[in-house]
Amino acid sequence: MSAEAVAALAAVPHTPGAPKPDPILVADHVTRRFGGMTAVDVQHIEVQRGTITALIGPNGAGKTTLFNLLTGFDQPNSGSWTFEGRSLAGVSAARVSKAGMVRTFQLTKALSRMTVMENMRLGAKDQPGESLARALVPPLWRARETEITAKAEELLARFKLYEKRDDFAGSLSGGQRKLLEMARALMSDPTMVMLDEPMAGVNPALTQSLLGHIQSLRDEGTTVLFVEHDMHMVRHISDWVAVMAEGRLVAEGPPGTVMADPAVVDAYLGAHHDTDLGDDALLDESVARQLEREAAAEEQAHEEDQR
Amino acid sequence: MDFERILVTVAGELFAPTTAAYALAAIGLNIHFGLTGLLNFGQAGFMLLGAYGFAISTIAGWPIWAALLVAVACSTVFALILGIPTLKLRGDYLAIVTIAAAEIVRIVGRSTALTNVTGASSGLRGDSYKQTFHALSPFGEGSTTIGPFTYSNSFSNSWWLRVVAWVVVALACLLVWRLMRSPWGRVLKGIREDEDAVRSLGKNVYAYKMQALILGGVIGSLAGILYVLPRAVQPDSMGRPMTFWVWTILLLGGAATVFGPVLGAMLFWSVLMLIRVVGRAVIPSSVMSTAQIEQFGWIIVGVTLMLLVIFRPQGILGDKKELAINVR
Numbered sequence: 211m212s213a214e215a216v217a218a219l220a221a222v223p224h225t226p227g228a229p230k231p232d233p234i235l236v237a238d239h240v241t242r243r244f245g246g247m248t249a250v251d252v253q254h255i256e257v258q259r260g261t262i263t264a265l266i267g268p269n270g271a272g273k274t275t276l277f278n279l280l281t282g283f284d285q286p287n288s289g290s291w292t293f294e295g296r297s298l299a300g301v302s303a304a305r306v307s308k309a310g311m312v313r314t315f316q317l318t319k320a321l322s323r324m325t326v327m328e329n330m331r332l333g334a335k336d337q338p339g340e341s342l343a344r345a346l347v348p349p350l351w352r353a354r355e356t357e358i359t360a361k362a363e364e365l366l367a368r369f370k371l372y373e374k375r376d377d378f379a380g381s382l383s384g385g386q387r388k389l390l391e392m393a394r395a396l397m398s399d400p401t402m403v404m405l406d407e408p409m410a411g412v413n414p415a416l417t418q419s420l421l422g423h424i425q426s427l428r429d430e431g432t433t434v435l436f437v438e439h440d441m442h443m444v445r446h447i448s449d450w451v452a453v454m455a456e457g458r459l460v461a462e463g464p465p466g467t468v469m470a471d472p473a474v475v476d477a478y479l480g481a482h483h484d485t486d487l488g489d490d491a492l493l494d495e496s497v498a499r500q501l502e503r504e505a506a507a508e509e510q511a512h513e514e515d516q517r
Numbered sequence: 518m519d520f521e522r523i524l525v526t527v528a529g530e531l532f533a534p535t536t537a538a539y540a541l542a543a544i545g546l547n548i549h550f551g552l553t554g555l556l557n558f559g560q561a562g563f564m565l566l567g568a569y570g571f572a573i574s575t576i577a578g579w580p581i582w583a584a585l586l587v588a589v590a591c592s593t594v595f596a597l598i599l600g601i602p603t604l605k606l607r608g609d610y611l612a613i614v615t616i617a618a619a620e621i622v623r624i625v626g627r628s629t630a631l632t633n634v635t636g637a638s639s640g641l642r643g644d645s646y647k648q649t650f651h652a653l654s655p656f657g658e659g660s661t662t663i664g665p666f667t668y669s670n671s672f673s674n675s676w677w678l679r680v681v682a683w684v685v686v687a688l689a690c691l692l693v694w695r696l697m698r699s700p701w702g703r704v705l706k707g708i709r710e711d712e713d714a715v716r717s718l719g720k721n722v723y724a725y726k727m728q729a730l731i732l733g734g735v736i737g738s739l740a741g742i743l744y745v746l747p748r749a750v751q752p753d754s755m756g757r758p759m760t761f762w763v764w765t766i767l768l769l770g771g772a773a774t775v776f777g778p779v780l781g782a783m784l785f786w787s788v789l790m791l792i793r794v795v796g797r798a799v800i801p802s803s804v805m806s807t808a809q810i811e812q813f814g815w816i817i818v819g820v821t822l823m824l825l826v827i828f829r830p831q832g833i834l835g836d837k838k839e840l841a842i843n844v845r
Binding site for chain 1 (some may be wrong): 722
């Protein structure tokens, strides 16, 4: 199913706000202003069902604000959007999550003084014991609790956290907390997951397995929308890339095309976005001189522009 | 110095009705603070409302079950009034609103405009509302001595009240134990840790916080009834100091534990009594008068609370590991 969804993207024009053959999320005229500053001003965006879509852009481009708006954590000044054909504008964060759109946070929100297992169980849906009256009668919720625990154990094993299940979440490393937050979001079998910088702070060894998890999610039919600054990851796993700058959607397309787009390169990536700064080659004199020349030429061009 | 008399006086505090009332109030506060992270600084307000609701409806001639329902209804409405505007805001706002609201209850209760309902600042005499509770006692007239303790069977500060009070405390402990280990309690703990995370997992945080506020408040109002049954309803004896003693008890025993509030209340009142009795026996009246020793006891309480928060923030029964982790 997901392969078809990805293939269908081939026919989509590479323009901002392009219509998709089978959109799961459609947003129109979403704006959010903080005082005089317009943080988000997206005219139209569609997300294709069953694909991995990356949302990139420089710091302050409004990516996280857009996430907050779409998931009910912030209220827009104007705009409407539908998720699976159902309008979610003005709907509370809890209801958005219940509708099947579950998010994670840029600053990880592991529930520190609860164990990893309790964190996972909290992510499950339809636990009758979560109502005050039924909580008093364990037979009403024990069966469901067993199901939830089995599911949690399976997910923890997949995310390599199984050994940590009885530890407090606060004792995990930053990367493990990211994994836990993602695993917890998956407890409710969401139709769409919104990951806010899933790779930030995760060590390279974990990155590879995290990428694998995200891809297998898509292969199982879940739609993934994520914000990320790591261009290697974006190029590696996304089927479609949307670029935001200064609150607006400025470009869309498959990763290869978008990253070659001069507008995107200028706005965000920079001419040397592909250069590994850790590469020793950069220490070479000639490379350094080359970079200096480029910088000087750029500055000159900029000065001329201003005149 | 008469050691036996001191020991008996102190041991009597361990199971006094007042100790049970404070333990129950702290159990209610534990649901607010320990489980949900709500900063309720108005527990005395819930207690006073419960006491007024029970006493005034009994004086009006209502049967005891109706009077209890009135107390529960009063605290539920009070929780709703406090919660509706503040539970959507950050935690600190609830703290400010609850402390102010508890004072409003006390000041309205003691205002002369309500003299024929609440008795204003002189309050309601104990004899005017105790009869329905006494009538239920199976122990009859007279008084009984068990070991060194002699109390009346059914009247006022009686064995009957002690039995009922501690049964209620035991039931409340059972309730908290059950809820803490249920999925409902798990959601509350999640809210204590991070509201937004719980919201992102599809739980209606506002409704859960409201349920916790009401439940803890209702338990507080029952504590208020237990508190006034051996004495009179005195609005000025149920003000801010009472709230802070309940907090001290909760932190002493250990928040987010089942028996912390009970242990805290027993320790608090017996140690306070110990300081007073020993002080009276040891310190000559030329150094400190009896009234000053009373005050001295409270100073010790204040210092203890400070030391506790600095050196053992998890309380006596709290889990050190659970608190060692830096939140956020």
